[in-house]
Amino acid sequence: MARLTTAPAIVILGAGALDTARRIQSVYVQNSAAGAEHPAAPACQIHALQGRVEADVAYTELGAHLCDLYARGTPIIALCAAGIVIRCLAPMLSNKGVEPPVLAVAEDGSAVVPLLGGLAGVNVMAREIAAALAVTPAITTSGELRFGTCVLNPPDGYTLADIGQGKRFVSDLLAGESTRIEGHAPWLDDTRLPRSESARLAIRVTPCVWDGREDELVIHPRSVVAAVTAAAGADASSPSAKATQIAAHIRESLAAHRLAPLSLAALLASSAHTSDAALAEAAAILKVPLRLTQTRAEDGAPPASLLHAALRMPYDTLHDDPQKGVALALASLAIDPDTIGRARGRLTVIGLGPGSAELMVPAARTALNEATDILGYDTYVKMAGPLRADQRVHGTDNREEMQRARHAFELASEGRSVVMVSSGDPGVFAMAAAVLEALDDDASQHPAWSAVDLNIVPGVSAAMAAAAQAGAPLGHDFCMLSLSDNLKPWSIIEKRLRHAAEADLVMAFYNPISRARPWQLDKALDLVREVRSADTLVVLGRDIGRPGGTLRTLTLGELRSSDVDMRTMVIVGSSTTRKFGKGTQDGSEWVYTPRWYR
Known part of the structure; x- marks a missing residue:
């Protein structure tokens, strides 16, 4: 079967299914580590109904969660009655050719029923899971039962x-x-x-x-490789136009030799043109990976020289058109693109959010699934799991930010897919700035760094997570301030605190206190109290989004530094920030800042 490129989600409703879920999860961990059926299969996570059982991912409503997973193409292994899954997903069913695998498994592991995704390998998954549970899978596909294979599901390649x-x-x-x-x-x-x-x-x-x-x-x-040189699309007016022209030239070459576009395995280019955005876009148009090769050929050399440099298997050069900058090579068997040259290195800087897996944005999880190397502060890397056994983890101390950023570029410039992990949002007092600083300072000494495909994925910052728990204290103008003077003088912090307080901005304090600087929060509060009244509302969110998280609302007059530690987000309201009771027996309240002044 085609290997899984999206992590399967094991969905359970209660604690009774957790043991079976763990047994199924181990199937994919073992396969990934052994390089067996799924050599690049991402480690799957267990999704559980919030409040019933602790798992890797929490969800609040089963139907909506299943539909969201299905819409994103995530393989689903649901430990519940098949009818529940069918009723939840029925409105989503349309195109059999693009549906992901969906299976229903009995909570006690006594039955494995493939429901959807016959063309995506659901029956192979069913057999793997059933073997681990020592049961017979309930496969009902006529062709599979009669012939012992799904003819319409050829292997990868x-x-x-x-x-x-x-x-x-x-x-x-x-x-x-x-x-x-x-x-x-x-x-x-x-x-x-x-x-x-x-x-x-x-x-x-x-x-x-x-x-x-x-x-x-x-x-x-997929046995054809297309190589392109700088001449391809050279007369285009924009990168997008160039990409379209490159794709068109390749399709014309394929058609000239009666080769199917679906037989194309990869687009090959010189590593000297790694940063050419049109190449990646052309590969996306053709729906193939972009691969790069180092060659000493001059710019005027024919594109076939790239194929000679990169391909390690017998092939026939069918077409070499230097004028268009395109050449094709055909192998006798399907080609694994990973064996051709190397990929363009990629560095993705992500934020995990405040700590809860459900508050991590999907793009961050996708980047983690696709990564070959994961870097970050040890604590944050552990929060990013589960990770595959074949992924390299480079955990470091929290104070080694610039060294970590440079290491990430070194790995990515070798063609690896690297993820830099931060908590919260990577651009808020986190690693995105360090990564860009390293590139800004050192790119002239390391030209390959500039060719790395750099992406920054936003995350849910701690201030946003704490504010959402409290209500909407950041509902009007606000600022975020770090009270750490490790990287800036305390005099700057004092100046900004005073101006923010005078401007009547809501203030979110990051890094409010530590054992190395226990006095700074008291000093900051003294400055704020010179301008703000004692009844100004303050929200304290500790470990919001993590187990044991707490939320507390008090006033500026009541607040003491002993109420706060390094894991606490401090939100000091403005003169208009207010609160009211939720009407619940526990006496909890909503805190918000109106969007107007009166």
Whole structure:
């Protein structure tokens, strides 16, 4: 089957299913570590109903959560009745060709039922899970039961020419017809397909375009590599226009040799043009990875020279058009793009949010799933888990920010996919600034760093998380201030505190106190009290989004430094910040700052 590139989500409702969920989770951890069925499968997480059981991810409503996972293409392993899953996902069902695998598993592990995703390997997943649970999977797919394989689900590196024709083809086989196999399809050797050399039907494995014949099931091996030089799209007016032109030239070359666009395995370019945005965009248009190769060829050299430098398997150069800057190479078997040159290095700086997995933005989790290397302060790296056994973890002390940033660029410039982990939002008193500072200061000495694909993914900052728990104390103008004088003089902090207090801004204090500077919070509060009244509301959020998190509302007059530690977010309200009771028995209150002044 095609390997999983999105982490499966194991969804449970209560503690009774947790043991089974852990057993299923171990299947993917072991496979990833062993490089077996899923050599690049991300570690899956257990999703549990909030308040019922502690798991990796908490959700509040099952139906909405299942629909969200399904919409994002996440494989779902739901430990509950199949009917529940069906009713939840029924409104989402439309295109069988793009649905992710969905399975229902009994809470006690006694039944494994594949529901959706036959073309995405759901039956293979069902067999793996059932084997781990020592039960027989309830596979109902006719072709799978009859032939011992899903003909419409070729292995990684191969793809169907037309899913509609594929369905008709399997229907004919189930009706009693036999088939012959043309081309190299070793994954079908041990199946129970009815075969005959004189059969009307044929399974044809070829990179050539399908001519529309209804008696053929055409499977394309991704065995073609397209190489481009600086000449490709050189006369375009913009990067996007250049990308479109490169993609068009490649499609024209494929068509000239009757090669199917689906047979394309990768786009290859010189590493000297790594930072050319048009190349990545062209690869995205063609839906293939961009690979880079180091070559000593001059700019005027033909594009075929890139293929000679990068490809390590026998191939035929079919087309070399230096004028268009395009060349094609065709191999006899499917090509693993990872064996061609190297990828463009990527560095993604993410924020984990305040600590709860459900408050981590999906883009951050995706970056973690795709990473080869993960860097960060040890505590934050542990919060980012679970991680795969094949991912390199580079945990460091919290004070080694610049060294960590430089190390990240060194790894990414080697073609690795690197994630830099921060808590909260990476751009708020966190690693995004350190990463950019390292690039700004050192790029001239390390030109390869500038070619790294750098992305910064926003996160939920601690101030935002604490404010949301309290209500909306940041509902009007506010500022965020770090009380740490490790990187700036205390005199600057005093000046900014005084101005913010006089401006009647709501203030969120980061790094409010520590054992190394126990006096600074009291000093800061003294400055604020010179301007603000004693009844100014203050919100203290400690470990918000983490187990044991607490929220407290008091006044500026009541606040003492002993109420605060380094893990506390301090939000000092403005003159208009107010509160009112929620009407609950525990006497809790909402705190908010109106959006107007009267």
